[in-house]
Amino acid sequence: MSVKARYDYDFPSADRIENFGADQLVYVLWEGNPLFCSAAAFRVPRAMPFGEFVTAMVHPWAASDPDFDPGAIGGWRLFDEPLIAEPTMTMEGAGIGHKALLRFTAR
Amino acid sequence: MTHTVSRAPVTARGKLPLKERYALLTRDLGWEPSYVGKERLFPYTTYEGIKIHDWDGWQDPFRLTVDAYFKYQAEKDRRLYAVLDSFAQGQGHLTLSDASYLNSIKLFIQGITPLEYAAHRHFAFLARYLDGPAPRFAALCQSVDELRHCQTQVHTISNYNKFYGGFHSWSKMHDRVWYLAVPKSMFDDAMTAGPFEFLVSISFSFEYLLTNLLFVPFMSGASFNGDLPTMSFGFSAQSDESRHMTLGLEAIKFLLEQDEGNVPLIQAWIDKWFWRAYRVSALVAGMMDYMLPKPVMSWREAFELYFEDQMLGGLFPDLSFYGIDPPRHVEAAIAEKDTVSHEVYKILHNFSFAAAFTTQTPSAGHLAWLSGQYPRTFDRYYRPVWDKHRRIEAAGGRVFFHGLPQLCQVCQLPLAFTEPGDPATLSLRRSEFRGETFHTCSDGCQWVFEREPEKYVQARLAVHQILQGNCGGPAMADVLDWYGIQPGDNGEYKDSPDALSWARWHEGSPA
Numbered sequence: 001m002s003v004k005a006r007y008d009y010d011f012p013s014a015d016r017i018e019n020f021g022a023d024q025l026v027y028v029l030w031e032g033n034p035l036f037c038s039a040a041a042f043r044v045p046r047a048m049p050f051g052e053f054v055t056a057m058v059h060p061w062a063a064s065d066p067d068f069d070p071g072a073i074g075g076w077r078l079f080d081e082p083l084i085a086e087p088t089m090t091m092e093g094a095g096i097g098h099k100a101l102l103r104f105t106a107r
Numbered sequence: 108m109t110h111t112v113s114r115a116p117v118t119a120r121g122k123l124p125l126k127e128r129y130a131l132l133t134r135d136l137g138w139e140p141s142y143v144g145k146e147r148l149f150p151y152t153t154y155e156g157i158k159i160h161d162w163d164g165w166q167d168p169f170r171l172t173v174d175a176y177f178k179y180q181a182e183k184d185r186r187l188y189a190v191l192d193s194f195a196q197g198q199g200h201l202t203l204s205d206a207s208y209l210n211s212i213k214l215f216i217q218g219i220t221p222l223e224y225a226a227h228r229h230f231a232f233l234a235r236y237l238d239g240p241a242p243r244f245a246a247l248c249q250s251v252d253e254l255r256h257c258q259t260q261v262h263t264i265s266n267y268n269k270f271y272g273g274f275h276s277w278s279k280m281h282d283r284v285w286y287l288a289v290p291k292s293m294f295d296d297a298m299t300a301g302p303f304e305f306l307v308s309i310s311f312s313f314e315y316l317l318t319n320l321l322f323v324p325f326m327s328g329a330s331f332n333g334d335l336p337t338m339s340f341g342f343s344a345q346s347d348e349s350r351h352m353t354l355g356l357e358a359i360k361f362l363l364e365q366d367e368g369n370v371p372l373i374q375a376w377i378d379k380w381f382w383r384a385y386r387v388s389a390l391v392a393g394m395m396d397y398m399l400p401k402p403v404m405s406w407r408e409a410f411e412l413y414f415e416d417q418m419l420g421g422l423f424p425d426l427s428f429y430g431i432d433p434p435r436h437v438e439a440a441i442a443e444k445d446t447v448s449h450e451v452y453k454i455l456h457n458f459s460f461a462a463a464f465t466t467q468t469p470s471a472g473h474l475a476w477l478s479g480q481y482p483r484t485f486d487r488y489y490r491p492v493w494d495k496h497r498r499i500e501a502a503g504g505r506v507f508f509h510g511l512p513q514l515c516q517v518c519q520l521p522l523a524f525t526e527p528g529d530p531a532t533l534s535l536r537r538s539e540f541r542g543e544t545f546h547t548c549s550d551g552c553q554w555v556f557e558r559e560p561e562k563y564v565q566a567r568l569a570v571h572q573i574l575q576g577n578c579g580g581p582a583m584a585d586v587l588d589w590y591g592i593q594p595g596d597n598g599e600y601k602d603s604p605d606a607l608s609w610a611r612w613h614e615g616s617p618a
Contacts, residue, residue, distance in 0.1 A: 003559045004301065006154050013543055013564040015571045025571065027513040027546070029533070034492045035506060037453040038521035038533070039513040043574040061510040066499055079537070099544040101513075101535065 017098040022046060024098040026091065028058055031075075031103050035065045039101060050094050051087025058104075068106065075105040129170040134163065137240035149238045155301035158366035162239025165361050168353050171248055180255060183343045187259060190339040195266045204332040205400040206271065206609035207600050210464040212264060212337060213273040214394055215325050217463060218290045220260045221281040225294045226309060227253035233302055242361075245354055249310075252347040259343060263336045271605050273463040276591030280463055283578070284590045285569035286455070288519045289390060292566065293383050299562075303362060304376050310355035312380035316422075316434075318348060319413035320388045324395045327403040356422075363429040370430045379558065381434030382551035386518035393451030396477065397469060405480035406448040415441065436551040442527035445484040449477075450523050453492075457508035458521075461583065463592050465600035468496040488530045505599050511570040516545045516563050517552035524548050540564060 003009045017024055024046050029039035040061050044053055054073065062068045076083040078094075079101050085094035096102065123131070140148045152159070193199075203209070230250035237243045268274035281287045297308040313321070326341030328334075362369050392406040404412075423433045452466070459466040469477065474493060478485045499506055512521035526532045536553040538545045540560040547553040556563045572578050579589025587597065595604040 003561045004155055006150070009561055011561065011565050013541070014567055015575075016543060019575055025574065029513075029535075032531075034453075034488070034531075035495065036508060037450065037457045037512065037523040040508070040510040041513045041570045041574065042510070061508075064506060064509040066504060066506075097544075099546065101537075101546070 015099070020098070024091070026053075026096060027099070027101045028061070029101060029103045030062060030065075031105050032107065033065060039103075044091055046092040047090050049087060050085045050089050050091060050096070053091060054087070062106065072106040073104050075103075077103040125170065125172065125175070128172050129167075132172055133167070133241045133244045135240075136244075145238070149236055151236050151302050152238055155303050156372055157301075157303045157362060157369050159238065159362075160365055162237075162242070164365065165239050165241045165245075166357060167241050167245050168357060169350055171350075176248060176251075179346075180251075183346070184255075184259070187263070187339050187343045191263055191266065191336050194336050199333075199335060200267060200270055201612055202333050206605045207398070207465070207467065208328075208332040208334065208400050209267055209271050209605065210273075210466070210600070211325065211328055211394045211398040212267065212334065213464040214390065214398070215337075216260060216264045216274060217277040217280050217284070217287055218390065219321075219325070220257055220264075221278060221287075222290055222294050223253045223257040223260065225298065227251075227257060229298050229305060229309070233305070236302060242358070249351055249354065252344075252351070256340075256344050256347070259340045263340045266336065270608065272593065272596040272603070273465075273605075275593070276463075279591040283569075284461075284463065284592070285458075285514075285519075286390070286462060288567070288569050290387050292519050293387050296383065296562070297380075303372075306355075306358045306362075307373060307376040308380040308383070310351065311359045312377065313384045314348070314351045315355035316381060316418055317384045317388055317414070318352060319417070320409060321384075321391055322348065323413070324391055324403065324409060328395070328399045331401045331403050332399060359426075360429070363431065367430075374431055375558075377431065378435035379555050382436050382440075382549075382555060383518070385440050386520065386549075386552065389447050389451045389518075389520065392448035393455055396448040396480070397452040397455075397466075397473075402473075402476060405477075407444045407480060410440075410444045436549075436554065439527045439549060439551055443524070445481055446488075446525055446530045449481075449484070449489045450525065451520070454512070454521050454523050456496075457506075458512070460507045460598050461587060461590070461592070463590070463596045465596075465598055465603045465605065467600040468493055468500060484530055507598075511573060513546060514568045514570050515548035515552050516566055516568070517547055517555045519566065519568060520548060522546060522548045 015025065020043060022045055023043045026042050026044045027039040028042065030036055042053075042057050042061075044057065055070075058073075059068075059070050062070075062073075076085065078096060083094065083096075083102065085096075122128070146153065227250050230246045230253060233246035234243050234250055237246060264274060281291055294309075297305050297313075300308065322341070322344075326338055329337035329341065359373060362373055392410075395404075395406045395409065396402065419433055419437065423431070455462065455464075456466045456468070474490060478490065481489075496506060512523070514520065515522055522533065522535055524534050526534045534549050536547040536549065538547065538553060538557055538560070541564075543564070545556060545560070545564065547556050569578075573586055579585040600606055
């Protein structure tokens with residue numbers, strides 16, 4: 001079903017990838033840690049290596065929990081599937097697209 | 108202009124009986140257009156597909172006239188402003204239960220008062236654009252009511268602005284701040300719909316189905332926590348609210364009686380707007396259970412009384428006569444009654460560094476109250492997390508979420524809700540539209556999105572706007588400045604300017 005209107009109802013998405021230049025949105029969920037209400041949202045260069053993304057962006061956020069141990073991070077998933085990504089692969093190269101949800105565990 | 112009005116004879120002195128005055132005011136102020144077509148005069152009442160055969164079928168149960176209306180409202184205003192003056196002159200704010208109580212009133216003026224103004228604007232629109240004179244006049248009265256509510260709330264709460272943070276820029280905040288996008292986007296959604304959908308959304312779903320959950324908790328909270336002025340504007344608005352509720356019900360029955368083809372349209376709007384309004388009420392749930400130093404009743408108890416008993420038990424059996432079923436996803440809302448307030452306050456506690464109110468970890472006594480109110484969930488799922496916060500704070504720390512949350516495309520709250528019946532698993536829904544991924548927090552919001560994706564892809568999600576650079580700058584300080592949040596409005600309550608002032612003002616007082 002579409003919107004009922006008195007004219008052609010057609011507007012672009014507010015968060016289309018073009019609005020983020022060479023970057024994109026990526027969400028990261030620390031699974032099973034109820035200290036965080038939800039996943040975090042990041043603006044990430046599509047060419048950024050996955051390993052750099054984890055250390056430069058995910059670690060500082062996860063350290064909101066003083067018990068966070070960077071060495072314990074693992075079990076990465078992309079949406080519901082296991083994520084196969086080498087630290088040197090770019091976000092794009094690892095198949096992590098605009099508005100993808102990544103999940104990890106750290107226990 | 109050709110009038111086809113047959114005027115009742117008016118004697119030189121005596122006034123007409125109320126019934127005749129009302130008839131003159133409404134039905135007889137209508138006329139048949141002579142030099143433009145009806146569809147040009149009323150261009151908005153056909154495209155939604157609703158069929159109205161007889162606008163005179165609208166029964167206004169109150170039959171208010173302008174002179175009677177102004178007389179009642181003036182009397183109520185006199186009483187309210189007398190209370191405001193005496194509270195201000197007697198430094199009444201010092202007799203509140205605690206300064207932290209005012210966080211709920213900050214949420215109210217930032218989140219709810221601007222909705223009164225928005226309702227005023229849109230009912231003024233309906234007062235011009237509905238075809239029938241009686242519903243136009245009902246909309247006009249409601250438009251004036253809503254403006255009065257906005258004004259009395261601003262006047263009432265402005266007294267606290269002299270002494271406490273967070274009350275100063277509520278109008279700007281409503282347009283800009285992330286958690287206020289939840290009520291704002293719901294009203295924007297309603298105001299950009301057609302007139303009949305607006306009536307079902309605001310008059311019926313918001314003002315009838317959920318008003319006791321959205322409005323009453325603030326007023327009872329005021330009463331329990333010594334906030335006489337807020338309680339008084341609540342009373343002052345109450346008779347208007349009950350009139351609006353009756354009109355909401357009258358509107359929906361009128362639409363249902365006009366044409367059988369209207370029934371599925373109304374049902375779909377009830378399905379959509381129950382869920383939209385219910386998600387806004389989640390903020391009230393968090394407020395009720397966590398922000399009142401003297402809690403009134405738990406969200407669960409209020410939900411059971413005001414929604415399950417009164418609406419599902421009372422209203423919907425009546426509406427089934429018209430072929431209307433209880434709202435879609437109502438079971439999910441019922442399943443959430445033991446979880447939703449905890450999940451929402453967790454959001455506010457995580458992010459109050461970016462809010463115009465403060466939050467705090469519940470005290471031991473408050474935790475015990477929550478435990479008693481939520482025997483099915485609290486000790487198992489929420490107490491261990493609050494215990495961890497208490498340990499961290501005892502060591503001098505305070506956990507905030509050092510980042511931005513993932514937001515729901517429809518309700519615009521963080522994706523912080525859990526699967527119905529499973530409080531340990533986040534409920535994450537995903538849809539694709541025109542090759543782009545959209546995330547929603549629940550089956551309800553996903554259903555709303557997929558029904559009209561063209562509308563919701565335009566959502567101005569606060570987090571994504573920050574990340575696009577549209578909110579003052581990249582640093583959190585830039586964003587707070589752009590939000591109109593001043594240092595000390597936000598963050599942790601315990602070391603906030605409000606808490607420090609409160610302690611100073613009560614130094615040496617008997618306990």
